Amino acid sequence: MTVTENPTTTAAVALAAVPLRRNRRFQTLWAGSAAAMLGTCVADTAYPLLLLAMTGSPTLAGAFGAVQFGASVLFGLHGGAVADRHDRRRVLILADTVRLLTALSVALALFTHRLTVPHTLLAAAAIGATMAYGGPARMLALRAVVPPEQLRQALSQDELRVNGAALAGPPLAGFLLGLGRAVPFLATVLASAAALGASIAVRFDTEPAGPTGAADGKEKGAVFVGLRHIFGDPTLRATVLVAVALNLAGSAMLLTVMVLLRDHGTSEAGTGLALTGEAVGGLLGAPLVTRLHRALAPGVLLLAVAWAAPLLFGVLAVAEGPFAVFGMLLVMSLGIPALRVMVDVLVFQQVPEAMRGRAMAATMTLLMAGLPVGTMTAGLLLDRLPATTVLLLLAALLAAGLLPLTLGRSLRGTGWPTS
Structure with a gap:
């Protein structure tokens, strides 16, 4: 639903004729987003528990969430500027790739018994940054593949993703940790791979609108x-x-x-x-x-x-x-x-x-x-x-x-x- 010429209008007309449940592009992107959200909720519980088991320090266990949150806030406004200036699909693919490589590095470090506290905190920063850059791009992607009259229905379905992951993530992380320290992180690898696969599989209107004065995102202070x-x-x-x-x-x-x-x-x-x-x-x-x-x-x-x-x-x-x-x-x-x-x-x-x-x-x-x-x-x-x-x-x-x-x-x- 970007402001483009006839291709967008044609796509919107075609989308309007398809019920949301049969909209393959939306449902694929939604499934990828759901996988990413579930992986994040599992990680938010598994990482602190892992740090607590490794160090016995509640402070270091809490540091993971603090670093992740700090990175999300630090890069948040710039992430929106990037979504306005660059190809949103490429931004989304890059963010999902970084998330996948981060999860994979932690899983491999656990298997080789080389995981360290600095490594986990770097992973926290990377996850926070991918949320900052991938979040706006993913939100705009989901909305680019549904017509305006189905927007509320699509957003309502997205609420199921958010709340379902929040409900299932913590107990799932605890269960997987019981099977082995590396298991929940393997799960986050799979979730990240599913999100990346969805981002690659679905094409949508990705070009941002042309600059309109201060909205071109290049001049000083444009991120605000x-x-x-x-x-x-x-x-x-x-x-x-x-x-x-x-x-x-x-x-x-x-x-x-x-x-x-x-x-x-x-x-x-x-x-x-x-x-x-x-x-x-x-x-x-x-x-x-x-x-x-x-x-x-x-x-x-x-x-x-x-x-x-x-x-x-x-x-x-x-x-x-x-x-x-x-x-x-x-x-x-x-x-x-x-x-x-x-x-x-x-x-x-x-x-x-x-x-x-x-x-x-x-x-x-x-x-x-x-x-x-x-x-x-x-x-x-x-x-x-x-x-x-x-x-x-x-x-x-x-x-x-x-x-x-x-x-x-x-x-x-x-x-x-x-x-």
Whole structure:
């Protein structure tokens, strides 16, 4: 769906006549993306556990995630600029190739008993960088092979990929590690190979739009064009800021819930079960995306999902046991897929093609930045306050931030894009 001449129009007409389930290009790319996401979720659990077994140091085990996240944020905006300036299919193939070679190097090092801590941290940086560069290209690729009228359906299916991998990845990593240290990393090799195969097999409109002033991505500061565009549009700015606030509060809430369950005597297995409620809620919420979008305007949907969070934070403060927490997290997550697709639709349909990659990368970077800030904030609060008090404080702060947007008109008066 790039801005090109008649070939794109012809392709869109052909795509429109094919149901999404029979769209071979989309389903192939989606399967490759699902494999990549599952491999990432397996790696996110397997690498820290491996480092912990190798060194006995929780600090080094946590360093893997910190390095991976840091690389994703560091290269995030530039990854969007690359997607806007270069052939997106080649960018995607290169990112998947680097991911495959990284996983293969770790697996071979394990087989030869030569894996070191620096090697694993370099792997973390490489994985983070491939997420930064491959993420925008993959997002644009999936959208290039479906017609506009099937976009929400395609994005809803993509939510199944995200939440399914989040649910299956950690227990699968633990199971594979039980079979042998190298086994989960062999699995990531296979997942990376599947993603690379899909990227090579599917051809799509890959050429970025021609330069439009500051959108050509070559002049100084061009990597921030997407960020400036988002914050220059009142609706997009409010939407992204609310989403960032929810990510920040959500990550703080998860750590607080872990402490709360521990204080109530819940086992580690029970805590793990309780936290899966978030992924299960996302899976159940994915089929509701189209219905919610038809029933609610974007601003109303955003505020409804956002206000559910502080209300349920209060309920979590008095919840007893892992099953109650599981249920609350499930309910809280039901509207998240509709919210994520809403952000995607607004960015994809309202941002000019020439800066679309940078706008998506800017949004992804902002959303990711809320995760460590929320966790760190919760940790500082939990050192001084009971978990119940922290949950109530998070609810009050989030509600205070939402109140001005709720009373204003910038969100309540928004409508869905018509094109």
